[in-house]
Amino acid sequence: MTGPETGKPRQANEYQRIRAAESRIEFTLAGLMTFLIAGTFVYVHLLFKPIVPTANLMAWTWSMGLVIFMLFLVPGIVLIRRPDDLEIATVWARVGSVVTALFDLAVASTVWLFFPHISEQLQLLMVVFFCATISAQVISTAEAIANISFGVVAIFGSTALFFLQSDSSYAVSLAVFLIAYGALMIGVALTLKYAVRSAIQSRLKAEEASAELVVALGQAQKARDDRTTFIAAASHDLRQPLQAAMLFFQQLSMNPKAHLRARAEDGVRQAFQEANALLDRMLEHLRLESGTMPTAICAVDLGPLISTLAAEHEVIARNAGIRLQAFGGSYRVRTDPHLLSRILRNLLHNACTHAQGERLLILTRRMGNRVRLYVIDDGVGFDENADACFQPYMQGAVARGKAQGMGLGLAVSREMARLVGGSLELDLRWTSGAAIFIDLPLLAEVRPKSSSRIAQAIGRKALANLRIIVIDDDEGARTALATLLGLIAAEVRAVGTLRELEALEGSPADLIISDWHLADGQHGDAAVALAVRKWPGIAAVFITGDGSPETLQTMSSSQIPVLWKPTNIDELGAIVGKRMTN
Structure with a gap:
């Protein structure tokens, strides 16, 4: 009826x-x-x-x-x-x-x-x-x-x-x-x-x-299957760059020729960058699932952002035999610049890795009161199951054939697009490859300026002249990070416990970098609270490898920036530069 x-x-x-x-x-x-x-x-x-x-x-x-x-x-x-x-x-x-x-x-x-x-x-x-x-x-x-x-x-x-x-x-x-x-x-x-x-x-x-x-058991079974798929894919994909890094390390120790050693060093660096990118995608997926992905919506000029990303991926595209061109336009949109950059990196990475094309375009187009940001390639495109590729753990035919990737890039990108006030779709009218666009709300059309404003200190330069406290209960990680920071910062002091942090004397401190999980069941928020009492006004950054929903929720509520292991010194510098400026 x-x-x-x-x-x-x-x-x-x-x-x-x-x-x-x-x-x-x-x-x-x-x-x-x-x-x-x-x-x-x-x-x-x-x-x-x-x-x-x-x-x-x-x-x-x-x-x-x-x-x-x-x-x-x-x-x-x-x-x-x-x-x-x-x-x-x-x-x-x-x-x-x-x-x-x-x-x-x-x-x-x-x-x-x-x-x-x-x-x-x-x-x-x-x-x-x-x-x-x-x-x-x-x-x-x-x-x-x-x-x-x-x-x-x-x-x-x-x-x-x-x-x-x-x-x-x-x-x-x-x-x-x-x-x-x-x-x-x-x-x-x-x-x-x-x-x-x-x-x-x-x-x-x-x-x-x-x-x-029955429904609950089905959902539990699906969650278990998804988790098993996630772990299996993560294990497989992380072994690939780590295996490459190990072989390059062996070349470094065995090869006497300088140019071959330099090539091996580049191979090690590239392998670790790929491993770090895989970890980033896994972490983004976990944060999206747990609802702890932070957003900072503001006005963003697309031209400079697209130019930066195009320059960042130029070498990667050239190594893949792809000519990358970017036409950023002069549009200003309302979005989160960090998450939008992550979305574009995912799309560009997919195109360079799986498209098997010769050209890759980034361009913008106004559609009424919105702007479409396109990433277009002339590669193999998607098959008839294109919609399935936007689901977690689903891959296109090329990725499956290579046994490469976890099938998270497009799913994560679509969810991020929703968080930043837009949507991510596949333009089915494009048949010679793939055309994926992000639809964002338009704020204004701006004229390019002849001279840009003084940028914030970015990368490792932001760490120069800072007095830094590092607290981590893992001695190897603590020593490695403190030694690396010591090459840049004015002063670095490293401790392993809250008691050692309490006992620190001497000069003031500008920044504390704390691991989230500390000895004796303590957490990074206790270390930051202690540091604030000892050095009022000190800035703080958390580092962690724990992606559990409980940890993500707790850290997100603290309003303190979080870096995910393995830590990149330039990314740390960018976050610290922004934090110190604010």
């Missing part, structure tokens, strides 16, 4: 579902009882045929025969058609009530058509049949109290009234008995009704709980 306005299938409410379940029970039992009624009908007809006037007998036979036919027909239709709960509750339950009322009237007519012409013994026999009829009705339709009450009044009321009008010596006693028996049957029906309804409600709740459990 459909709604009159929406045309959509209507759903039964809880009452209708219960009433439908009751009606199914009624139809089943009524169908079985009808066989007994039919047999009794034939017996009564044959018994009274020589006694009752033909006109009375035929009137009763036709009326009762028609009702018995309907008593067979209605349950049969319900059994064959198997209507839904809504149809049973709103249509067939009402039809069944009408047929039951007609049956009660046909039985009650027996009193006025037969009783004046038969003996007292046959009258008492018919009273027994009437009691059996009401009892059967209570058993088969206990939920229909209105029908049972109507039957009691119609059948027992007619019988009691007939006897009270007769001159029989037991008329009053019999009338009182029938009234009392009818009241008893109504009481029994009420008790059965509440018992049956309670049982049906319990059954429906159990079915709902079972259905919810």
Whole structure:
């Protein structure tokens, strides 16, 4: 059944579902009882045929025969058609009530058509049949109290009234008995009704709980499968660059030729950059799933941002045999510049790795009050399952053939685009490769300036002249980071515990870099709080390799910048430069 306005299938409410379940029970039992009624009908007809006037007998036979036919027909239709709960509750339950009322009237007519012409013994026999009829009705339709009450009044009321009008010596006693028996049957029906309804409600709740459990188990299974896929893909993909780095390291130690050693050094650096990019994508996926990805929406000029990213990927594209061109335009949009950069890096990385094309374009196009930022290549493009490639852990044919990547880049990029106020889609009109665009809200069109404003200190230069505190309970990581920072910063002091941090004396500090997980179950927020008490105004940065939702949520709420291991010194410098400027 459909709604009159929406045309959509209507759903039964809880009452209708219960009433439908009751009606199914009624139809089943009524169908079985009808066989007994039919047999009794034939017996009564044959018994009274020589006694009752033909006109009375035929009137009763036709009326009762028609009702018995309907008593067979209605349950049969319900059994064959198997209507839904809504149809049973709103249509067939009402039809069944009408047929039951007609049956009660046909039985009650027996009193006025037969009783004046038969003996007292046959009258008492018919009273027994009437009691059996009401009892059967209570058993088969206990939920229909209105029908049972109507039957009691119609059948027992007619019988009691007939006897009270007769001159029989037991008329009053019999009338009182029938009234009392009818009241008893109504009481029994009420008790059965509440018992049956309670049982049906319990059954429906159990079915709902079972259905919810099946859904929950399915979701748990999917989550487990996704996690297994994630771990397997991560393990495989991280082994690739780490294996390359190990081989390049062996070349460094074994090869005496300087130019080959320099090439091996570049190979090590590139392998670690690829491993770091893989870790970034995994971490972004976890942060998006846990809802802890921070955003900072502001006005962003697309021209400089696109130019920077194009320059960053120029060498990568050239090594892949691709000519990269960028046309940033002069549009200003409202978005998060960091996340938008991450999205574009993912798209450019995918194009350079999987497209197998010769040209790669970044361009912008105004569409009303929005701007579309396109990344277009002339490579192999997507197959007919293009939409699936935007789902987590799904890859295109080229990536699957290379056994390369985890299938997270496009899924992460689409979710990031939603966070920054836009959307990421595939332009299906482009058939010679792939055209993916990000749709962003336009703020204004700006003219390029002849001289840019003084930029904030970026990269490792932002760390120069700073007095830095490093706290990490891992001695190797602590020593490596402190030694590297010591080549740039004015002063670096490294400690492993909060007690050692408390004991530090001497010159003030400008920045504390704290691992999130510290010794004795302590966390980085305790280290930052202690440092702020010792050196008011000190800036702070967390570093961690823990991507669990609980940790992500806690760190996100602290409003302190977070760097994910393995830490890049230039990325650390960029974050510190922005933090110190603010």
